[in-house]
Amino acid sequence: MTPPATNTAAPPASLCAPEKGSRRAEIALVAADQFTWRGYHSTRVEHIAEQLSVTPGALYRHVPGKYEMFRDAVATLVTALETASEHTSDVGSGPPPLEELVESITRTTWSHRSRAALYRWQARYLTPEDRAAVREVDTRVRRRLADAVRVRRRQHHRDPAGAGSAAAAMLSCVASLGQHRITLSEEEAVSLMTSIAVDLALCDGSASGVTSDATNGVPSGQATGRRTDAAAGASSVPRLRGGAATREGAITAAIARFHRSGYDSVTMEAIGADVGVAASALYRHFPGKSALLTAAVDRTATLFEDLLDTHAARHTSGADPAVALQDLLNEYVTIAFSHGPDLMLYLSELGALSAEDRQRTREAQRRQRNRWADLLVAAADASVRATRATGSPSTESHVTESHVTEALARARVHAALAVVLDGGQGTEFHPAAAARFGQLAGHILIPHRPG
Template sequence: MTSEQQMAATRPRNRRQLIVEAAGRLFSARGYHAASMEEIAAAVGITAAALYRHFPNKYALFSECAHAMVDGLVATLDELPPEADTAELLTALVRITVKRRAEGGVYRWEARYLNREDRRLLRAKFARVVGRVTEAARREFPGERAELRVVAALGAIGSITMHRTSIAQRRAEELLSTCALRLVAAPVPEPPPGGERAVRLPALPVARSRRAEILAAAVPLFARDGFANVTNGQIAEAVGLAPSALYRHYPGKVDILTAACLQAAGLLAQAVDQNLEGTAGPHEAVAALAATYVAYSFEHTALTSVAEAEFVGLPADAQRPLTLAQREHIAVWEEQLRLARPELDPRQARVLVHAGFGVVVEAGRSMRWRDTPEHRATVTGLVVRALGL
C-alpha cells in the first residue's frame, strides 16, 4: 500500500464536518478576519493544503460555518412530528444550541461579514425556525405577539453561545428550556414595577475635540459595515480630514475601536449606578437593571453592537479592562438576582442574566431598534420574565 493509500485509509469520513466545527469555534472565538486557515487546519490536524482541497478560500468555509448552525436548528425541528408541542420544540433547540455552544458566535455576530445573498438565506432559515415554534405557541398559548415571545425565547437560548460560564450541559439545558418556555407560554408582560421608574441614562459626550469627532463618526460605520470593512479613509472623510491626519489623534484604527468599547462600558456602568440608587429590595433592583439595560441598548444601539460584536478582535491588552468591566456588571445582576431567587447558584444566575441580554438583542432586532416607550417597556418585561421573576 502506498503512503497516499494509507493516508486515504486513515482519513476520517467526516473530515469536512470536523473542519466546519473547528472553524466555527475559531471564528467565534477570534473573529472571521483574525482566524487564519492555517490555525483552522492545525485545529483539525491537517495541513493548510489539505484544508484548501475541501474549501477554496476562507470565505467559503466561513459561509458554510454560518449556515451549519442554522441548518442544524432547522433539521432538528424537521425531525420532530408536526404535532410536537412548544416545549418539545424548544427543548430540542436548546439541546443542539448547548451542544454547539462554541460555534454559535459565527451566526450571532460574525454573520455580518457574509455577503448579501448569504445573509438573505440565513434570515430565511431563521424565519423557518421562528415560524415553526410560533405555530405551536399560537396553538397552545393563545395571545397577542406570539412571534415576539418566540423570538425572545430564541434569544435566551442563543445567549449560551455568547459567554463562557462553566455549567454542566444537562443543567444548562434544563435552565434554558424552562426560561424559553416561560417566555413563550404567557402573554407579553405588562411593564414591571422597575420599568415604571424613569430610567436615567448618561448622554454621549459632546464631540468638542477632533478625537471625539472621529470616535463619533467611526461608531456608526463600524456598526453598519463591520470594523474590518471600514477604512481609515471612510472615517477621515466622515469628519472632513485627510486619512493621514487620523494618526495625529489615534495610532491606528484598532485604537478607535478600543475607545468605542471603553466608552460603551463606561456609559453602562454610569447608568447602572444611577438607576440602582433608591431601589427597594432585590426584585425592584432587578427590574431597574433590566429597564436600564434595555434603555441603554435602544438609546445607544450602534455603540452597543460595536462593543459586543467587535470585542474578540481587540488585542489582549485592550480586552482586559473591558473583560473586568463586564464581570463587574454581571456581578451586580447576579447578586440581586440571587437575593430575589435564593434557590439559584452563581452559575445558574449568570446563565439567566446572559439569557436576559439575549432577549434584548433578539427582541430589539425584531423591533428594528425603533426606540419608543412601549418597546422599551415590552422588552423590559420580557427580560424580567426570562429571569424568572
Template sequence: MPTSQRRRSKDRKQAIALVAAELFCARGYHNVGIEDIAHEVGITGPAIYRHFPTKQAVLAAAVQELVTRFGECVRSGAHLDVPHDRLHTALRALVRYTLDRRTVARLYQWEGRYLRAEQQAVFAASFDGAVHTLRELLLDLRPELARHDAALLTVAALSVIASPSTHRASLSRTKAERAILDCVTAVIAADLPAPRQKRSRHRRPDQFTLLPRRERLLAEAIRLFHERGYHQVSISDIGQAAGINASSVYTHFASKAELLAAAYYRATSRLEHTVAAELADASTPAQALGRLIDAYVEITFDQADLAAVYLSESENLAPADLRRLRAAQRRHVETWVGLVAEVSPGEEPSETRFRTHAALNVVTDLARSSDPSVTEERTAALLGQMLGLPDRSRPPFFAG
C-alpha cells in the same frame, strides 16, 4: 470512489467546517487563515483546498450546517399531535443542539455577514422560514397572542437559547439545559403590555455634525464597525464619514484598534455610572433590580450599534484592553446576579448567572429589531418575568 472513501471525505469536510467555525467565533473571520484551520485539524494547508476552494467556502459550509440543523430542530416535533408537545420538543432540541455547539452557535449571527450576498440571502430565507415555523407552533399553543407578540416572544426565546455562546460561565450540562429551558419557559409564557409608540431612533444625516471631532469619529466608527465589521472599515472610511481628513484622525486616535477600544470603554463607563445612579436610592432588592432592568434596557436600545459592536468585535481588542474590559463586564454581571439572587433566592449562583446572561442577551438582540412592537417597556417587562419580577412561577405547560 468507493463508499468508504466518500464517507471519509465527507467526514473530513465536516470536521474542517466545524473546526473553522470554532476558530471564526473565537478569533473573528478575518483573524483566521487557512493554515490556522489546517493546524487545528491536523492536516496541511493545501489539503484544505481538496475540500474547499476558499476560506469563504469553509465559512459557508459551517453556516449551512448550523442553519440546516436549526431547521431540523424546529421540525423535530412536527409528527406530534399536541401543540404543547410540538413546541416543547422543538425548543428542547434547539437547547440541546446549542449546548452541543456552544462554541459556534453565534457563527451565523456575526460571522455570516462575511458571506457573499447571494449566500446570505439563501441562508436567511432558510433561517427565517424555521423561525416562522416556530412562531406558528407558539400560536398553536397560545392562540390568544397577536402575531406580532408571538414573533417578539419567538425571537426572545431564540436569544435565550443562543445565550450560552455569548459567555463563559460554567454549569453542568444537565443544569445548563434546565436553566435555559426555564428561561425559555418564562419567555414563551410571558404577558406583554400593550405596545406604545416606539421611540424613533433613526439616524438623521446631520446627527453627528455638531459633535466635537473626537466624539464624531467615535460615533461614526461604532456605526461602521456594526454595519461592515471591524476589518472591513478603514481609518479613511471613518474619517470620510465624520467629514475629517484621514490624516487628521490620528490627531485623536493612534490607530483603528484604539478607536475600537475607546468604543468599548465608552460603553463600559456609561453603564457603570448609570447603574450606580439608579441603584443609589433603591430601598429594596426588587426595586433595585427593576431600576437596573429599566436602565440597562434604555441604554442598550439607545445605543444598539454600540451594544452589537461590544458583542461582536472583542477579538480585535489588544490583550490588555480585553482583560480590563472583561473584568468590568464580570463586575456588571455580578451586580445582576446578586440582585436576582435576593429577589429569587434558593438557586445556585452559577444557575442564576446563566439566567442573567440569557436576559442580557435578549435585550441586546431585541434592541436591534426594527419591529415597532418591540419597545423598551415591553422588553423590560419581559426581563422582569424572566428574572423574578413579579413572579417566576413555572407555567404548567412546560412541566416535566
C-alpha cells in the same frame, strides 16, 4: 422523537452544509470555533490549519478559501438548528409541544456551544445571497416556535398576540448559551431554557408597540431594510471641529461604520470624512484604527459601569431587590435602544482588539454581568422567603431555590440581556419595540409571580 416534519422547504443550495463525517465537515467545525473566538476578519486560514495540525495548503484541497470555510461553518450551525426545530413527537400534524421543541433546540445549541455565537454575531459577513438563505431558515425556525406558543396560549385562554416576539426571545435565550462559559450541565441548561420558554409563552403581548411577529424572518444581528438613525450611523454624524469634539465624533462615526460594515472594511479616511476632517487629523488622537476600536469599546464599557454605579447609589441595601432589578432592566432597555450599535460592537468585535485589550474587556464584561447576577440572586432569595412566610402553596412559584444558584442566575442575566439587544437589532431598534422586549426580559429576570 420522530423524523423531521414534512412540508418543510430545504435551505437554498448556497447554504448546504458539508456532508457529515467528511473532511470538509470537520474543517467547518474547527473553522466555526476560530471565527467565533477571533471574529471573521481576524481569523486567518493559518489559525484553522494549526488547530487541525495541517498546512493551509492541505485545507485548500478540500475548501477553496477562507470565505467558503466561513460559509460552511455558518451552514453547519444553521442546518443543525433547523433540524432540531423539525423534530416532533408522533402527535399528529399540529405544532410540537413547546417544551419538546425548546429542548431539541437547546440540546443542539449545547452541542455547538463553543461556536454558537458565530451565527449570532458574524453572519453579516456573508454575501447577500447567503444572508438571505440564513434568514429563510431563521424564519422557519421562529415560525415553528411561534406556532407552539400560540397553542400554549390558547390552552390557557390567552390572546395569541405576541407569539412572534416571544418565539424570538426564546431563540435569543438559547443562543445566549454560546456567549458565556458558565459552568452548567446540559440537563441544567435544558431545564432552564424550557422553564424560561414556558414563562415567555404566557407573557402578555399587549406591551408590543409593533406587530407581534415583527421579528420573524430577521435573524439576530442581521436586521435589514428600513434605515433608522442608529443604523444609518455615520451619515448622521455632524461635522465637528476642535480636539475633544473631533475625538468623540470619530468614536461615534467609527461605531456606526464598524457596526454596519464590519471592522476590516472600514478606513480611517471614511471615518474622517464622516467627522469632517482629514484622516491625518484622526491620527493625532488615535495611532491607528485598532486604537479607535479600543476607544469605542472602552466608551461603551464606561457607559455600562456608570449605569451600574448610578443604579447602586440610588438603591440602598434596604431596597426591595426585585424593584431594584426591574429598575436596572428598564434603564438597560433605554440604553440598548438608544445605543444599539455601541452595544453590538462591544460584544461582537473583540476579536479585532489586541490580546491584552480583549482580555481586559472580557473581564470588565464578566464583572458587569456578575453585578446583575448578584441582584437577581437577592431578588430570588427574597421571593422564596416571602413565599415561605405566607405558607400558602397557591403562591408557590416555579422559581425555587435552584433559581438562586450563582451559575443559573448568571445564565438568566445573559439570556435576559440577549433578549433586549437581539430584539432591538431584529426590529432595527424601533422605539416602539422597546417595551415588549423589556417585558419579555423581565419575565426572565424577575422572580415569577402568578397572575
